[in-house]
Amino acid sequence: MATDSWALAVDEQEAAAESLSNLHLKEEKIKPDANGNLKTNVISFKDRAAQSLLNKLIRSNLVDNTNQVEVLQRDPNSPLYSVKSFEELRLKPQLLQGVYAMGFNRPSKIQENALPLMLAEPPQNLIAQSQSGTGKTAAFVLAMLSQVEPANKYPQCLCLSPTYELALQTGKVIEQMGKFYPELKLAYAVRGNKCEYVNVQIVIGTPGTVLDWCSKLKFIDPKKIKVFVLDEADVMIATQGHQDQSIRIQRMLPRNCQMLLFSATFEDSVWKFAQKVVPDPNIIKLKREEETLDTIKQYYVLCSSRDEKFQALCNLYGAITIAQAMIFCHTRKTASWLAAELSKEGHQVALLSGEMMVEQRAAVIERFREGKEKVLVTTNVCARGIDVEQVSVVINFDLPVDKDGNPDNETYLHRIGRTGRFGKRGLAVNMVDSKHSMNILNRIQEHFNKKIERLDTDDLDEIEKIAN
Numbered sequence: 524m525a526t527d528s529w530a531l532a533v534d535e536q537e538a539a540a541e542s543l544s545n546l547h548l549k550e551e552k553i554k555p556d557a558n559g560n561l562k563t564n565v566i567s568f569k570d571r572a573a574q575s576l577l578n579k580l581i582r583s584n585l586v587d588n589t590n591q592v593e594v595l596q597r598d599p600n601s602p603l604y605s606v607k608s609f610e611e612l613r614l615k616p617q618l619l620q621g622v623y624a625m626g627f628n629r630p631s632k633i634q635e636n637a638l639p640l641m642l643a644e645p646p647q648n649l650i651a652q653s654q655s656g657t658g659k660t661a662a663f664v665l666a667m668l669s670q671v672e673p674a675n676k677y678p679q680c681l682c683l684s685p686t687y688e689l690a691l692q693t694g695k696v697i698e699q700m701g702k703f704y705p706e707l708k709l710a711y712a713v714r715g716n717k718c719e720y721v722n723v724q725i726v727i728g729t730p731g732t733v734l735d736w737c738s739k740l741k742f743i744d745p746k747k748i749k750v751f752v753l754d755e756a757d758v759m760i761a762t763q764g765h766q767d768q769s770i771r772i773q774r775m776l777p778r779n780c781q782m783l784l785f786s787a788t789f790e791d792s793v794w795k796f797a798q799k800v801v802p803d804p805n806i807i808k809l810k811r812e813e814e815t816l817d818t819i820k821q822y823y824v825l826c827s828s829r830d831e832k833f834q835a836l837c838n839l840y841g842a843i844t845i846a847q848a849m850i851f852c853h854t855r856k857t858a859s860w861l862a863a864e865l866s867k868e869g870h871q872v873a874l875l876s877g878e879m880m881v882e883q884r885a886a887v888i889e890r891f892r893e894g895k896e897k898v899l900v901t902t903n904v905c906a907r908g909i910d911v912e913q914v915s916v917v918i919n920f921d922l923p924v925d926k927d928g929n930p931d932n933e934t935y936l937h938r939i940g941r942t943g944r945f946g947k948r949g950l951a952v953n954m955v956d957s958k959h960s961m962n963i964l965n966r967i968q969e970h971f972n973k974k975i976e977r978l979d980t981d982d983l984d985e986i987e988k989i990a991n
């Protein structure tokens with residue numbers, strides 16, 4: 524696949540990115556609440572989209588999982604196929620070459636089951652849910668590429684992404700996997716792309732612009748689409764209008780068009796939306812392994828001020844060898860202060876917080892993962908989805924609370940789940956500095972029905988004991 528096939532010139536890409544971020548700003552102001560205040564339901568969309576992009580940018584390997592796959596076939600009487608190798612899929616030779624060139628030796632768990640369904644004759648519809656990094660993108664790109672006919676110079680595959688940046692990530696996978704198809708071209712249907720005539724076989728875009736390209740502008744003839752993919756459905760539905768636009772696009776497609784929908788999570792709202800987009804679906808769910816706290820030893824340290832918490836942290840570092848640690852703070856201000864203080868003490872510290880660009884965040888996490896820094900100080904931004912195997916200690920410098928000041932149990936689980944991964948033992952230390960935070964800690968203990976022991980960080984023997 525030639526690089527000049529990218530239908531968007533760099534300045535156009537920048538214009539598109541800019542108009543897209545303007546769009547977000549506008550959308551943030553859309554909804555006034557009961558008191559007439561402008562509300563921010565799109566903020567959460569931005570967070571989700573950013574988290575998703577971040578996952579893609581830092582993910583170079585499949586998530587290691589031993590989870591169970593649940594497959595619900597549309598026709599329960601047909602035998603359940605799964606494949607253990609890409610050869611079994613009888614892919615076109617140039618596609619198999621593309622798969623190998625990406626370094627894939629065998630299908631991932633979700634691919635084992637999804638690919639035979641997606642590549643069946645006639646192709647089947649699918650709703651698939653599995654966590655980030657399990658190989659969903661690679662799976663649907665394979666499905667699109669196996670159906671596309673490069674000799675036909677019109678759009679045949681259509682993929683909806685929630686943001687331009689996420690669309691670009693998918694485009695990169697198509698470009699890599701399709702590199703042995705010299706005639707293949709793809710275009711981005713995003714705001715600001717002034718594409719006038721689409722002689723490409725694959726279009727990836729955000730719902731509003733794709734809808735314009737299909738209806739008003741007629742760049743795409745929806746009746747000729749053979750594969751329709753809706754990616755990141757959970758992120759998609761968090762933004763105003765995307766659901767309706769996606770459904771309107773879906774209704775223009777021919778009956779025999781293959782419909783595929785992917786999502787990392789599957790709340791009720793996602794499920795309802797999925798059913799509207801994908802008729803007669805096969806359903807694949809990768810059952811998420813329950814995160815448990817069983818392999819993590821949890822302690823709390825009683826302090827009376829921020830400085831005392833810092834001192835307790837230093838004592839901990841003085842007493843035990845910590846391979847890598849993640850320290851969570853409630854605000855960016857505390858996080859920057861703490862990172863600076865730890866640096867003064869001679870620690871190699873990385874600071875990660877929400878105001879950084881997604882690419883910057885990905886770079887910080889990558890360096891931490893490579894062990895270039897030993898301590899990562901952060902706010903909640905990276906509590907989820909980031910696996911750094913060497914993290915042996917998680918410190919809650921501030922306990923996680925929600926916006927009403929109540930314990931945020933889910934965040935607690937995600938935070939301390941950064942250690943003790945894949946059955947390894949981990950250590951979590953909570954800093955308590957007031958009656959209020961003691962109360963939060965007690966409620967967290969009750970919630971998980973798990974005792975959090977007190978630790979005296981002035982007692983070196985005691986610290987050494989817990990570390991062993």
Ligand SMILES: Nc1ncnc2c1ncn2[C@@H]1O[C@H](COP(=O)(O)OP(=O)(O)OP(=O)(O)O)[C@@H](O)[C@H]1O
Nearest residue numbers: 583584585627629630631655656657658659660661
């Ligand atoms: N069969 C495979 N063998 C080895 N690596 C793979 C395989 N399939 C995908 N990968 C790689 O694993 C990583 C995650 O895959 P992919 O992006 O497809 O997952 P995803 O489920 O779509 O994740 P996300 O929800 O973050 O988009 C990528 O770096 C991809 O190149």
